[in-house]
Amino acid sequence: MLEVKQIAVNYGAAPALWDVSITCGDTELVSVVGPNGAGKTTLINAVAGLHSVKSGALRFGGQDITRLASHRFCEAGIAIVPEGRRLFTQMTVLENLELGSFIASAKARRAERLEQVLNLFPVLKIKLHSLAGSLSGGQQQMVAIGRALMAGPSLLLLDEPSLGLAPSIVLDMFAAIKQINAQGTAVLLVEQNVAMALETADRAYVMEEGRIVAEGPAREMMDRPEIQKAYLGLEAH
């Protein structure tokens, strides 16, 4: 269980998040949606240990991880697929995937995890020795997710997995994310694609200007008039 308790994060003197509290259970698929600039990346990066929090607390699996060094988050079982994927484009797909399993506990299970990743994304089997930069956007997103899974996380963080992908590919991507969750990994996902995120998640939070402004079961959120109006382009009847 991930618990984010009333955290604040600043960039220098400028506050980016304040009083943000969210949870993600061990088997849940939770999404945080909101417009560009709302603070979604800042939040997910804080959960990955990439930003220090100014106040508040992060707990994961019963452990206080608020002040844990960033490289220890991976050992604690948290892996992130960063915004924009951040692959090493001049390295092969296989090399990129193997980078995800650099910690000792993951190295020992590299072959097994690689097989799991290739079962999830079979198209990567014939691309293993291609340069990551030569792949399509959707395939690169698969590599980015695969790289995170190579660490064997119990919580997978995804920052805008649909960004820049064609609608048909987005559907495949979310189906894969659902499958990862169904196989026992908690998923916390931030998205601007509100419709897809709400359709995929169990529970959702809406973030605006650095704060959580609404939360609830994802299906219920989709039916709220204010969400429909602001995010789904539908006028309430």
Ligand SMILES: Nc1ncnc2c1ncn2[C@@H]1O[C@H](COP(=O)(O)OP(=O)(O)O)[C@@H](O)[C@H]1O
């Ligand atoms: N490195 C940074 N330095 C200063 N301000 C930043 C930085 N990154 C993001 N911000 C600001 O923090 C706010 C939240 O940004 P971000 O977390 O990227 O939002 P989102 O992912 O929802 O688009 C924005 O106002 C943005 O301009």
Ligand SMILES: [Mg+2]
């Ligand atoms: Mg972002």
